[in-house]
Amino acid sequence: MSKARIISACCPGDSRITSESRSADMRGCGLVLCALVSLFTIGCEYKAVSPQAREHLDIASRAYRAGDNRKTVAQADAALEYTGRGSVALQATYLRGMARYRLKDITRAQSDLEKVSRKSDNIQLLIRAFDALGEIAYRKGDMPRAEKCFQHVVDLADRRQRPVDRAHYRLGCILQRLGRWQQADVHFQRVIYLFGRSKLAKLSRRRVNGRKWTIQVGAYSTRSDAQAGAKAFDKAKLKTYIRPIVEAGRLSFLLQVGRWNKYERAAAGLRQARSVQAQAFLQVTR
DSSP states (O other): OOOOBOOOOSOTTTSOOSGGGGSSOOOSSOOOOOOOOSOOOOTHHHHHSOHHHHHHHHHHHHHHHTTOHHHHHHHHHHHHHHOOSHHHHHHHHHHHHHHHHHTTOHHHHHHHHHHHHHHOOOHHHHHHHHHHHHHHHHHHTOHHHHHHHHHHHHHHSOTTSTTHHHHHHHHHHHHHHTTOHHHHHHHHHHHHHHSTTSHHHHHHHHHTTOOEEEEEEEEESSHHHHHHHHHHHHHTTOOEEEEEEEETTEEEEEEEEEEESSHHHHHHHHHHHTTTOTTOEEEEEO
16 A cells, blocks of 8 residues: 655645744744845935944844844844934844844734834835734634735735735635635636746645635545545544546545535544554645
């Protein structure tokens, strides 16, 4: 019998309902929060601030690019000592917030980013701040707040500008979580249309037209192997489904458990399924 594979087509967070799922790592769909790693063009104001503020902000930006988050926070703090308000201060606050996010200091990261979202008039900075705030809310399971933040990204940015692709994809995931399936399709279709060759477009094709939640517990090369794998779930009195799919020209048979209209009921079923298959995860199905 061939060994079952686990194939994921879910948003990060859909498949995991433990505290780990709400952490700030950006695994899964390749969705990576990114800061603006070069200084924004702010004209005369940047020249008007003290040389010390400019120096600390430059160092903070370079430290962020290098992945040195503690140094980013320290240098952003130093920049803020020399300039407490205005665009330069908001850039420093944004970099500090993103570095804190990476350090999993989520409460203070969110505070920094919310300050930027309230006070900045720099469109690019606002887009990035709302993108990050949406991701934080999504990871916390606050779908209404996440929806608002990602909608701001879509409203502010050019429709072909990243991170609009991620914002539309996230909005689709959020709306599916909230049971608004047809509205979710609109966002997935926009990713497919505007960013057709991207990884997010590929993931959107998997989720578009989804109408129910299921639990994926394995993928097999033959139907008979999938049927054999289903026996353990039959013993646990869990209803199984076998769904054939073609991925990269390869036929596979997905073994799935249950069908639910509501995410919360599917999440409850996931706990039971994991007693049989520890790597089981939630998945959208048509």
